[in-house]
Amino acid sequence: MKIRQYKKEDETGWIRCRVLAFLDTAYFDNVLKEKETYENPAIELVSIVDNQIVGLLDIEYELKRKTICSKSTGLGGMIWHIAVHPDFRRKGIASKLLHEAEIIAQRKGLHYFEAWTRDDDWVNDWYNKQGFANVHSYLHVYLETSDEIKRTLVGKFPDLHPIQAFAHFVGDKKEFMKEQFQRVHECICYQKVFTNSRTKMVPEL
Incomplete structure (x- = not known):
């Protein structure tokens, strides 16, 4: 497996991976026909196995605090998309994508990630295992x-x-x-503060 930066020519594979990954989740009808683009800088990673995109992670990040994220101080990155092809689950792909993104984010001076998800138990368990804290929901x-x-x-x-x-x-x-x-789905906000950040993070609820 290889993790690398997303390229424009990856778009079809990116869309297919995301659609299949979401089919058995609470976001089953949240279908995109083309990949999102962002107003702000973004960390866009894909996981490749045999020239196939089997995982993806998109994080739009702030240059000025609270322009994208809302639940903490410092500069944050919003996880807009994270998905693993269902045939490649339970291989640690999402965790490896997140780890790579954290390294990049801290090099860019970010202090935390924010993510929103719905009430799939296995998804919420994953966020908890990755060190995210539940800070809000509606x-x-x-x-x-x-x-x-x-x-x-x-x-x-x-x-x-x-x-x-x-x-x-x-x-x-x-x-x-x-x-x-x-x-009805509970939409849950998770936050992960980078442990080696020099900025003390205080949730603002």
């Missing part, structure tokens, strides 16, 4: 049935009939909301 709420739509959405256009909707719930009654809608 709910992703999908309105997918006619009953959910009718009792939630009130519009001023009588001939416009919503079929689906997506919302953020940032209140305290999370369990109540989970009882009201069929598809």
